[in-house]
Amino acid sequence: MSSEYDVVIGLEIHAQLATQSKCFSAASTDFGLGHNENVSAVCAGMPGTLPVLNEQAVELSLKTALVLNCDVQKTSVFARKQYFYPDMPKGYQISQYERPIALNGYVDFYLDGEKNRVQLERAHMEEDAGKSTHFGEYTLINLNRAGIPLLEIVSRPEIKSAKQAAAYARTVRQALRYAEVCDGNLEEGSLRCDCNVSIKPKGQVELGTKVELKNINSFRFIEKALDYEIQRQIQCKMIGEPIVQETRLYDSVKNKTFSMRMKEEANDYRYFPEPDLLPLVLQQEDIERIKKTLPEHPTRRYERFVEELKLKPEDSELLTSEKALADFFEDVVAKIGNSQLVCNWVTGEFLRLFNDDESATWRNFPMSVSAFSELLEQVSNKTISANQAKEVLEDMWKTGQSASKIIKDKGLEQITDDSQIEKLVEKVLSENQDKVSEYQSGKDKLYGFFVGQVMKASKGQASPEVVNRLLKERLKK
């Protein structure tokens, strides 16, 4: 990026709230169903039907507002945002305009080891539109999505780079998933991110012309799309071409942004208070009740892992990336102590197996805390070696059997009994008298050979520690 320009980015994140039914109707939000199967008379905007606010949507919005450190507004007002589009059945979208449910707020996160903070402007509730699929001559409309509750989270335009924007968006997603208000799936559209970006000569106060980027369906693409767009705008400046205020779509295959090339009508949405709904009034006790259900913020948890558990920042980041993973980690630590050992195993073998297993999801967590703790206990008290433990874990994953059963069935318990190992040591040394002499006359390298032979004789079950101790004692003599 050219250092002659300041970059100004603002993000609008639309989070689909994880409710059972739609924002203003009793229709289900279930995604698996066929076209237009989750559509009630209300969703279809039939004459005489009326919206009724979904209580769960309010609770999830309130929870999100608290997670994002917003000032929850005790009174918020729904408004109609009016425009015609075939997949918007009423000719208006019910949204919040002048009085949203949440104002201000901030999101903290770490980027390259530094703490960053992005300030929020507001978060407001609204309903989703349906989906149009165009086929040249005709268009098909699916209203399953129409009326699904969304919370739009609007940052202040103070994000300074594409990388920061992506890290901010990731943290918002993480916080929403922690609070279980949104599943945060960008590919499926349950989280959507529109980016407003402009550039201005360094130090200039006045903002440049902003361009809105849409159609970005992964965090990686947020960064790439913004980087591309920033470069494009700088190019424009350099060759003296004006930057047009417009909406551009990101094409991830070509890694380019394209103007939507629609007639840029100045849309007048003619917002006015929705007369079918009363203002939403929240009681302090509701706010307090929801506050009690908030999980620890992921960024705070990350800090605790680094500061209190003394874990490496990159491990802490990985462990806290998903609440289910962080919970699992902490529960195992609570059982067996030794957070570093647990960290190594969770970030290492556990995640390797998890990522390889297509059926494993965070919701459908593949391993119980007690099963994993049992395995790590065997490692930590040296019943089995690390390599054996990896094998056991794989078996546990495949068969669902307990660590102790697998260890027993496979005969993997380590031999730690001195007298048993002593016998093996004696046997190896007596069978290799010549090598003992060579070693004792200074050929130190042969030590490894003796260890190997003893381990082989024990079929790998001898505790390396005991073998070492006894070998050293015997070879000194």
Add this chain to the structure above:
Amino acid sequence: MFKKQSVSAYSKKVRAREASAEKTVTQLIDGQREPNKKLNAILEINERALQRAKEVDEGRFDKGRLTGVPILVKDNFCVAGQSATAASRILENFKPPYTAHCIQRLEDEGAIIIGKTNMDEFAMGSSNENSFFGPCRNPWNLDYVPGGSSGGSAAAVAAGLAPISVGSDTGGSIRQPASFCGVVGIKPTYGAVSRYGMIAFASSLDQAGTFGRSVADAALALEVMIDHDTRDATNVRTPFATLSTNKSLPLKGVRVGVVKEYMAADLNKELREAIEGNIETLKQQGCEIVDVSLPHTDYAIPVYYLVAASEASSNLSRYDGVRYGLRDLSSPTDEPLQDLNDFYKRTRSHGFGDEVKRRILLGTFSLSAGYFDAFYAKACQVRRLISDDFKNAYEKCDFIVGPVSTAPAFKMGEKKDDPISMYYNDILTTPASLAGLPSMSLPLGLSSERLPLGLQVIAPPFHDDKMVMFANALEELIGFTEVCNV
């Protein structure tokens, strides 16, 4: 057959098998044919009414409060399987698969919906001349309008086509036609009757209500319709359980407010005399007559037309030819369809009538950027002042009485080309609508031309039951017995 008999007495007979609902329904359906050719009050007869009447006679609804009572419903209420057109071409062939909550309540209590009535398109009008299906006429004199927008419902009850009908009142659409047709029309407090299934005109004003030949008849049906419904967020639980349909309020000591601004309006002479005569009678009966002032009355018409048109412009956006109703993409010059906007333009141009288009334009304008504050927002502020006027007035009185309109029914076509003069018809009904107050019209007498004169009663919010009791007393006092013959 309902000219002398109350619906509750009739319903009792049906429950006792002393009267047959099937016979009654057959008589009404057969009997309406000839008069309706002249009146055009009924748009559609419910084909299932007879079947339902048989079920009633079999005793399936013997616990109902309206067992066997035939009811006509304004065509902006949804009744599953029946057309619900709102008298608009854009919904000409629309048949909803659901029934409005308040109509369902009537059916639950054993009532029989016998058909749908004519109205001004989307309830926009004061004469019933804005119907896609042609105007409805006044049964007292076919050259005159029945009032509107619930003209068909009022005319039908006046002509005896049904004992009770359902209407909707946004700015006077029950009270004004009731007064023009010489029947009782009640609009309850805003929020008392669920709006679910009633095709919206202006959401913050629309209320369902009833027409009847007597206060008791209209109130009984309304009492059944008033019910808490979770499908309408603006619906409330009323503090009263019944409307005290058969009780009369003792008049002694009742403080009756007479509004200075209403009486100062340019009232028809005969109407003024009738109203003043009624006030005098009330005084003689021991009522305390109190002069009250509603200083913002002059603003009611502009405020009402801005608020209602703004909401209507939004509520009618859904009629876009995409999912249901009319899709007419033809063009007079056979031009091919240009784009999506053209798609909307064509259907909506063909589907809506002039008055509806006028109000959509007015409402769209008043909500537009740059005009919102001066029009819609300002109107909402003044609406509050109008509401406060009533609050102040009710510190001094229990009810307000006065005229419903400035004159009795006017001639067909007389005001059709003068929208402003048509709008000013509503000057005495819109204030109570803007304040959400219960109000009603009851027949006071006939003019020298034998056109009905109406009296309006306005009560404080949620005093619907007391208003009905007061109206019962007034009704006895007035003793209106005239009947029209079509």
